[in-house]
Amino acid sequence: xxxxxxxxxxxxxxxxxxxxxxxxxxxxxxxxxxxxxxxxxxxxxxxxxxxxxxxxxxxxxxxxxxxxxxxxxxxxxxxxxxxxxxxxxxxxxxxxxxxxxxxxxxxxxxxxxxxxxxxxxxxxxxxxxxxxxxxxxxxxxxxxxxxxxxxxxxxxxxxxxxxxxxxxxxxxxxxxxxxxxxxxxxxxxxxxxxxxxxxxxxxxxxxxxxxxxxxxxxxxxxxxxxxxxxxxxxxxxxxxxxxxxxxxxxxxxxxxxxxxxxxxxxxxxxxxxxxxxxxxxxxxxxxxxxxxxxxxxxxxxxxxxxxxxxxxxxxxxxxxxxxxxxxxxxxxxxxxxxxxxxxxxxxxxxxxxxxxx
Numbered sequence: 293x294x295x296x297x298x299x300x301x302x303x304x305x306x307x308x309x310x311x312x313x314x315x316x317x318x319x320x321x322x323x324x325x326x327x328x329x330x331x332x333x334x335x336x337x338x339x340x341x342x343x344x345x346x347x348x349x350x351x352x353x354x355x356x357x358x359x360x361x362x363x364x365x366x367x368x369x370x371x372x373x374x375x376x377x378x379x380x381x382x383x384x385x386x387x388x389x390x391x392x393x394x395x396x397x398x399x400x401x402x403x404x405x406x407x408x409x410x411x412x413x414x415x416x417x418x419x420x421x422x423x424x425x426x427x428x429x430x431x432x433x434x435x436x437x438x439x440x441x442x443x444x445x446x447x448x449x450x451x452x453x454x455x456x457x458x459x460x461x462x463x464x465x466x467x468x469x470x471x472x473x474x475x476x477x478x479x480x481x482x483x484x485x486x487x488x489x490x491x492x493x494x495x496x497x498x499x500x501x502x503x504x505x506x507x508x509x510x511x512x513x514x515x516x517x518x519x520x521x522x523x524x525x526x527x528x529x530x531x532x533x534x535x536x537x538x539x540x541x542x543x544x545x546x547x548x549x550x551x552x553x554x555x556x557x558x559x560x561x562x563x564x565x566x567x568x569x570x571x572x573x574x575x576x577x578x579x580x581x582x583x584x585x586x587x588x589x590x591x592x593x594x595x596x597x598x599x600x601x602x603x604x605x606x607x608x609x610x611x612x613x614x615x616x617x618x619x620x621x622x623x624x625x626x627x628x629x630x631x632x633x634x635x636x637x638x639x640x641x642x643x644x645x646x647x648x649x
Contacts, residue, residue: 320345321570324360324369326557327352328591329426329578338577344570354378361387367564371571373426375555376414377612383417388560390420395572398579399424406596413613415558423558424575427593429529430552430609431467437542439522447475447548451494455522456501460512462527463505465625466615467553468495471525474550474610481613488624495628505629510535517541529554534592547608554609 321344323330330348339346349369351357357374358381366372366387374382382388393399399407406425409416415423435444439458450459462468470480472494478487503519506512509528513535516524526532526545533545559575561568577583584595615621627634 318343318345319567319570320347321567321574322346322368322370323348323574324357324372324562325350326373328587328593329373329557331586331590334583334586338574341577342570342573361562365564366562369562370565370567371559371561371574373557373559374423375557375612376412376423377555377614379414379423379558379560380417380614382560383422387563388422389563389565389568390422391424391561392572393421393424395569396424396576396579398576401579401581402596403598412556413611423560424579425556425558425596426575426578427587427591427595428554428556428609429531429593430547430554431462431471431529432526432545432547432552434516434524434526434533434536434543434545436520436522437544440544443544443546444523445546445549447471447550449523449548450525451475451497451501453501457503458520458522459502460515460521460524461498461502461505462525463507463629464527465622466618467527468498468625469621470553470615471550472498474553480553480610482616492624492628492634495625496634499628499631513539516543530592530594549608551608551610553612555612 321338323335323346325348327350330346330350335346335348338344349360351360354375357372357378360368361372361382362385366382372382372388379388402425406412409421409425410419412425415421415425433444433447433449435449439455449455450461469483469491472491473483473487474480476487476490476494478484478491483491503521504515506515509532512524512526512528512532515521516536517539524532530545533543536543559578561571561575565571578587579597581597584597587593588595588598624634626632
């Protein structure tokens, strides 16, 4: 009996010393996204509902997003947010995987414009869908009601000498070439060679008419208030309108008749996702009406679920697409911005004086 007792005790001691693995390892969802798209309280709600961990990595530029997705062929993240102009990059490099919309049922709640996926450039290839629209902002015009007898209706207002020194424009090469092309009746993303000279000239006129160019939304808001600006090209859309209204500034917001460049951020699932089903659950979660409404309430962004007054001009929205040559636009814009004379616009050199009679 004593031997049996000792043997049993020894066995129990040996078993106790062995590492014990959890019965069910907790799954982790890895999100790569922009600030405001995965607020901590909403992430906690999702994690609690599905009994998982969530790791969120925030990015602030498209370049950073690309770098992180390229680092390990997308294997470090399960779900990412990217705009339509960028999605072709990820599809081309096979960094994202096709989606099964039947596994994301809340897509049926979206407005028709965002369910008609084949009409949205950049998110499909050969009839296969790779991304689901989530939020967008159109680049409209914010104007000081006290300085306008009626709302501005055209991009041409940015060039109006009546408001010289009281206009704010965005410091971005690609978008500025696009809006100048729109104003001149051309295509915003595929500018032809012969069209660059008049567009260059138009952007030089813009430089001479503006107070300055801004880069960040809060910067534009502060400049608007400090300098009694009349008109602002809102590259960030309602994200700039919201803080001005909250500060008590009497401003209006319009979509110009030429149309408004608009970014549309979408959710996509990484090719290297460890749990695509959990990534689908996250996308579906963000498309719940309450969660989409929180996005709009907190960030001032439009969501794809509600048909409010902010959605009344969807026919004027022009989703961003890749430009014909971003590098060329950037080079030209740098020279325009600095006031440097462009070779294409330079006057011919005068002929040398003939000294003979």
